[in-house]
Amino acid sequence: MAKGNILVVDDNPNLLELIKMRLEAADYEITALGEEDQALSAFKDKAFDLCVVDLMLAQSDGITLMEQFRLIHPDIPTIILTAHGTIENAVEAMRRGAYSYLTKPFEPTDLLLQIERALENRNLNSEIKRLKDMLHERFDFTNIIARSGKMRAILDVVTRIAKLDSTVYIHGESGTGKELVAKAIHLASDRKDTTFVALNCAALPETLLESELFGHEKGAFTGAVRSTKGLFTQAHGGTLFLDEIGDMPLATQSKLLRALQERQFYPVGGESPVEVDVRVIVATNKDLAELVKKGLFRDDLYYRIHVIPIYLPPLRERKEDILPLAEHFLKKYSQQMKRDVKGLTPEAVRALMLHNWPGNVRELENTIEYAVAMTQKDMVTDDYVIQGKQSPAERAGGFPSDHAELSADVLKSLKDARDAFERDYLVKVLSMTEGNVSQAAKLAGKYRADFYDLLKKHDLKADEFKRTKPSYQH
Amino acid sequence: MNSMRTALVVDDNEELAALIATMLRRKGFEVRTANNGLHGYSSYFRDPTDIVITDIQMPELDGVEMMRCIRGVNPKVQAVYMSGAIAKYQEALDRETSQFAAKVINKPFSGDALMDQIGL
Numbered sequence: 001m002a003k004g005n006i007l008v009v010d011d012n013p014n015l016l017e018l019i020k021m022r023l024e025a026a027d028y029e030i031t032a033l034g035e036e037d038q039a040l041s042a043f044k045d046k047a048f049d050l051c052v053v054d055l056m057l058a059q060s061d062g063i064t065l066m067e068q069f070r071l072i073h074p075d076i077p078t079i080i081l082t083a084h085g086t087i088e089n090a091v092e093a094m095r096r097g098a099y100s101y102l103t104k105p106f107e108p109t110d111l112l113l114q115i116e117r118a119l120e121n122r123n124l125n126s127e128i129k130r131l132k133d134m135l136h137e138r139f140d141f142t143n144i145i146a147r148s149g150k151m152r153a154i155l156d157v158v159t160r161i162a163k164l165d166s167t168v169y170i171h172g173e174s175g176t177g178k179e180l181v182a183k184a185i186h187l188a189s190d191r192k193d194t195t196f197v198a199l200n201c202a203a204l205p206e207t208l209l210e211s212e213l214f215g216h217e218k219g220a221f222t223g224a225v226r227s228t229k230g231l232f233t234q235a236h237g238g239t240l241f242l243d244e245i246g247d248m249p250l251a252t253q254s255k256l257l258r259a260l261q262e263r264q265f266y267p268v269g270g271e272s273p274v275e276v277d278v279r280v281i282v283a284t285n286k287d288l289a290e291l292v293k294k295g296l297f298r299d300d301l302y303y304r305i306h307v308i309p310i311y312l313p314p315l316r317e318r319k320e321d322i323l324p325l326a327e328h329f330l331k332k333y334s335q336q337m338k339r340d341v342k343g344l345t346p347e348a349v350r351a352l353m354l355h356n357w358p359g360n361v362r363e364l365e366n367t368i369e370y371a372v373a374m375t376q377k378d379m380v381t382d383d384y385v386i387q388g389k390q391s392p393a394e395r396a397g398g399f400p401s402d403h404a405e406l407s408a409d410v411l412k413s414l415k416d417a418r419d420a421f422e423r424d425y426l427v428k429v430l431s432m433t434e435g436n437v438s439q440a441a442k443l444a445g446k447y448r449a450d451f452y453d454l455l456k457k458h459d460l461k462a463d464e465f466k467r468t469k470p471s472y473q474h
Numbered sequence: 475m476n477s478m479r480t481a482l483v484v485d486d487n488e489e490l491a492a493l494i495a496t497m498l499r500r501k502g503f504e505v506r507t508a509n510n511g512l513h514g515y516s517s518y519f520r521d522p523t524d525i526v527i528t529d530i531q532m533p534e535l536d537g538v539e540m541m542r543c544i545r546g547v548n549p550k551v552q553a554v555y556m557s558g559a560i561a562k563y564q565e566a567l568d569r570e571t572s573q574f575a576a577k578v579i580n581k582p583f584s585g586d587a588l589m590d591q592i593g594l
Binding site: 354 | 574
């Protein structure tokens with residue numbers, strides 16, 4: 001198979017023939033023509049990879065012809081042949097888009113080398129274009145940052161499956177962006193102008209989950225003072241995203257299965273069926289196949305939802321996404337908090353790149369948010385990044401240990417670590433004051449009202465810290 | 475017609491990095507150096523260059539991983555790998571040469587050979 005298709009244009013028939021022979025011997029397919037009109041015609045008809053054009057032609061000049069070629073195919077590399085002594089023309093040719101030029105007389109090997117380089121460059125450019133198209137913000141509106149090959153592949157899948165109505169099954173660790181991907185699918189589908197409804201199945205107890213999904217009739221259960229529609233109905237015509245579907249209780253699973261199979265369901269306590277047309281996307285961070293084996297998840301429902309699986313890799317497996325994401329969050333929170341934080345110090349970059357990110361993108365976002373809020377300089381330094389991530393031993397030694405060994409439940413997210421600390425502190429100060437809130441608040445340096453809010457946040461009751469009077473004191 | 479071409483040289487052997495930088499500066503390049511893959515990536519991220527010339531075996535982030543991160547910023551960057559011809563990197567290097575027209579030069583190499591690969 002030929003290495004490439006080349007168009008050669010020269011009004012000197014001997015030179016033309018010579019070039020043709022030499023290039024054909026090097027395995028190129030050559031179309032050799034002496035006149036501009038012929039050349040332009042041929043160029044329109046056939047797909048060439050490269051053109052070799054003499055500067056001096058019968059009717060006009062090689063540069064003009066080249067420009068005409070480039071109107072049709074802007075990317076076509078062209079090599080201009082100039083006579084000895086017309087260097088200015090050669091420079092002009094380059095300026096107007098020639099890949100390179102050769103002054104006559106030239107060695108055939110020089111021409112071959114130029115052609116090779118030009119074609120190599122062209123292949124590189126088309127690969128770049130392909131990658132750029134993939135990188136390009138088609139998903140601007142969803143804020144998905146995907147620089148890694150893995151994420152780009154996922155966005156590729158999203159484009160391909162979005163317009164189908166099939167159920168999508170997204171799985172990946174917590175904080176990897178499952179809801180973002182679900183939204184991206186919705187926005188790339190034909191349902192993009194309709195509703196996108198999301199439900200976290202782990203957030204509600206069983207009865208509430210069922211009525212949340214399917215609605216209920218007035219009086220269906222205690223507290224059901226009026227009938228409600230349910231998310232399935234709300235999502236009618238659109239997309240329903242069920243997050244953490246592994247946490248759905250078995251009874252609700254049955255109901256969901258029937259709704260998916262029959263495209264209709266009965267609200268809780270209802271007698272007439274409701275028809276729905278919904279595109280379902282589910283997500284889980286659990287191993288659903290395992291749950292099926294343990295009898296915690298219906299196998300028939302599993303097969304119904306496991307139609308198009310998409311796996312979101314953890315952040316540690318796509319480190320090239322870390323800095324672009326960090327920059328994105330930096331901009332976002334700088335603007336939000338109206339703080340002028342310009343960037344990350346090299347040490348901060350290092351800390352971010354070497355961390356294991358058990359909480360994935362959500363953890364990264366929290367980290368940057370915290371750092372932007374706390375930094376007193378205009379750059380995010382590593383102290384605000386490392387805090388909460390290093391063990392005391394690491395802090396002493398100054399070097400992060402091998403992160404692969406740290407398991408997810410040992411390293412909490414920064415928010416969790418902060419919350420745990422806060423709770424411990426409150427308990428301590430309440431114990432010290434034996435449940436006296438006014439004193440505790442004073443010790444903590446807070447207004448009483450604020451202190452009460454904190455107690456409420458952590459579900460702590462001051463009474464439980466009051467010392468019970470021993471009986472003999474009555 | 476030309477603005478100054480820029481290069482990033484990444485090698486944990488500081489002297490070698492400095493030497494290559496000097497050679498490039500003589501050819502009209504504006505050059506920065508870095509001494510490990512992580513430093514190289516963050517340097518590139520802050521201020522991209524036209525070319526990256528990199529060692530492969532380096533602490534913290536090896537040359538292959540570093541280029542993967544760098545290509546996340548700009549797939550067009552021209553890369554020259556200075557390879558110790560270690561088997562475990564072969565597949566990644568093959569991909570780099572076929573998909574991105576990266577150049578690989580095996581150690582030990584001469585200054586001329588390196589300049590050749592860069593196209594000078």
